[in-house]
Amino acid sequence: MGMLKDLGRRQLLARAASGIATLSLGGCERLSTTPWFVNLLDSAEKVTQLTQHAATGQDALAREYSEADLSPIFKSNGTQYPSDAHYQALAETGFADWHLEVGGLVERPMQFSLAELRAFPSRTQITRHDCVEGWSCIGKWKGVPVTTVLDSVRPMPDARYVMFYCADPMEESWDGSDSRYYESIDVEGAYHPQTILAYEMNDQVLQMPYGAPLRLRDERQLGYKMAKYIMRIELVDSFATIRGGHGGYWEDQGYEWYAGI
Amino acid sequence: MADDHQIFRHRLWVRLTHGINVVCMTVLLMSGLQIFNAHPALYWGDRSRFDRRILSIGAAQDAQGRPMGVTSIGTREFDTTGLLGVSGDPVEGTIRAFPAWMTLPGAQWLSMGRRWHFFFAWIFVVNAATYGIMTIVSRHLWRDLLPSGSGLRQIGGSLWNHLRLRFPRGEEAKHYNVLQKLAYLVVLLALGPVMILAGLAMSPRLDASYPFLLDIFGGRQSARTVHFIVAFSLLGFTVIHITMVVLSGVWNNLRSMVTGWYDLGNKHGNA
Numbered sequence: 001m002g003m004l005k006d007l008g009r010r011q012l013l014a015r016a017a018s019g020i021a022t023l024s025l026g027g028c029e030r031l032s033t034t035p036w037f038v039n040l041l042d043s044a045e046k047v048t049q050l051t052q053h054a055a056t057g058q059d060a061l062a063r064e065y066s067e068a069d070l071s072p073i074f075k076s077n078g079t080q081y082p083s084d085a086h087y088q089a090l091a092e093t094g095f096a097d098w099h100l101e102v103g104g105l106v107e108r109p110m111q112f113s114l115a116e117l118r119a120f121p122s123r124t125q126i127t128r129h130d131c132v133e134g135w136s137c138i139g140k141w142k143g144v145p146v147t148t149v150l151d152s153v154r155p156m157p158d159a160r161y162v163m164f165y166c167a168d169p170m171e172e173s174w175d176g177s178d179s180r181y182y183e184s185i186d187v188e189g190a191y192h193p194q195t196i197l198a199y200e201m202n203d204q205v206l207q208m209p210y211g212a213p214l215r216l217r218d219e220r221q222l223g224y225k226m227a228k229y230i231m232r233i234e235l236v237d238s239f240a241t242i243r244g245g246h247g248g249y250w251e252d253q254g255y256e257w258y259a260g261i
Numbered sequence: 262m263a264d265d266h267q268i269f270r271h272r273l274w275v276r277l278t279h280g281i282n283v284v285c286m287t288v289l290l291m292s293g294l295q296i297f298n299a300h301p302a303l304y305w306g307d308r309s310r311f312d313r314r315i316l317s318i319g320a321a322q323d324a325q326g327r328p329m330g331v332t333s334i335g336t337r338e339f340d341t342t343g344l345l346g347v348s349g350d351p352v353e354g355t356i357r358a359f360p361a362w363m364t365l366p367g368a369q370w371l372s373m374g375r376r377w378h379f380f381f382a383w384i385f386v387v388n389a390a391t392y393g394i395m396t397i398v399s400r401h402l403w404r405d406l407l408p409s410g411s412g413l414r415q416i417g418g419s420l421w422n423h424l425r426l427r428f429p430r431g432e433e434a435k436h437y438n439v440l441q442k443l444a445y446l447v448v449l450l451a452l453g454p455v456m457i458l459a460g461l462a463m464s465p466r467l468d469a470s471y472p473f474l475l476d477i478f479g480g481r482q483s484a485r486t487v488h489f490i491v492a493f494s495l496l497g498f499t500v501i502h503i504t505m506v507v508l509s510g511v512w513n514n515l516r517s518m519v520t521g522w523y524d525l526g527n528k529h530g531n532a
């Protein structure tokens with residue numbers, strides 16, 4: 001009797017175990033498309049952001065490397081040659097007619113030519129670029145600190161985010177919707193000394209695969225935050241109503257806005 | 262239930278943290294492989310030297326033009342079709358590093374893999390911290406885990422007993438044996454902490470404030486490689502752990518990790 005009871009219990013346990021295994025594997029797949037669960041997973045991003053900000057100073061500098069550490073081949077991800085006709089026309093004349101527009105919540109909206117940006121005091125840094133895919137490359141960047149540009153346009157007190165609108169369409173669009181790359185960083189990150197608008201890479205004019213004529217460097221976040229082919233900068237108090245509402249092209253596709261890890 | 266041949270082996274907090282850890286480790290491994298699949302290659306140092314890969318998993322075409330999985334370790338190449346590089350449908354084959362059944366989610370979906378990974382990384386860390394504090398506060402560490410001098414001298418005998426699949430019964434089974442203690446300590450004091458540190462070293466923000474994270478591993482790409490190797494070391498531990506659980510009395514062991522009660526097997530052969 002005891003044996004039988006035991007056997008029955010064992011079978012029951014075995015069935016329960018295999019049931020749980022099947023349910024949990026199939027369940028995990030379903031959970032990835034279940035809104036409340038994805039929201040729960042998303043909560044980790046905020047926890048990570050708050051913890052990292054609490055554990056790190058605002059102005060700690062990312063490690064800067066030497067010339068000997070430069071990557072012989074710097075991988076170019078995302079857009080390599082923007083298909084946009086207006087952009088192509090600008091590129092043909094070496095971006096002589098290109099202007100960076102800076103507006104939004106600023107006291108003095110301005111436009112800067114490449115020559116004007118180059119006339120500002122520059123910062124040069126050899127830093128590591130960490131892609132969300134997992135690889136790292138080291139490059140040398142020269143550009144104007146975002147701080148310098150912001151000081152010229154004077155952000156209003158309610159400006160919280162700096163939006164970067166880019167030239168490169170990410171998808172074919174049949175309905176005329178805007179698929180051009182865009183990104184955003186918070187104002188705190190924008191004032192970091194290593195956050196620069198780079199126009200030179202490895203002592204050369206910034207080449208097209210790397211974001212010519214101007215790209216962002218934000219050395220404490222992952223690569224996708226560092227918008228290439230920047231056309232316009234806008235200061236905003238919220239990006240909830242901009243495009244997909246998540247603050248960037250990849251963010252609208254499900255990547256974290258806070259890309260500190 | 263509590264006959265005199267049964268002992269109360271695992272306290273509630275041990276059982277709870279163990280259960281939560283099982284879920285976390287499973288999700289972290291599977292979502293980690295999903296993340297690895299986004300760039301299935303490992304490097305040493307600060308940067309990725311694309312011409313010097315320690316390990317890479319890719320695909321090529323065989324003589325008949327069918328996709329073939331190729332795993333390279335250093336300069337040596339292995340045909341791993343069916344598991345690594347190319348898996349899934351036996352005729353068509355899906356080109357992906359780790360197969361769908363090993364990753365979370367199953368499809369190639371980096372952003373969702375990251376969301377699973379970082380959410381469960383937090384649960385893992387909170388759970389591990391709870392376990393760590395309780396292990397010290399309750400003296401679990403000294404009472405049950407740290408081997409004594411005489412225990413250490415029994416390593417040879419314990420090893421011989423394990424190889425012959427003879428497991429302690431009765432009085433001896435009241436405590437972890439010395440090999441068991443050492444295996445748990447390696448996981449708790451070495452693999453676990455190294456895993457967490459290597460994960461943190463991949464954060465560019467933390468690297469800026471705590472450059473020692475880069476220095477202890479020799480660079481961010483080294484940290485990523487260490488994170489990968491330790492993941493498989495933990496998987497190896499788990500395989501051995503589960504094997505031992507099965508061989509030394511699967512129902513008895515499972516019951517003790519669910520209810521706490523462990524049968525010493527000195528009354529009848531139930532264990």
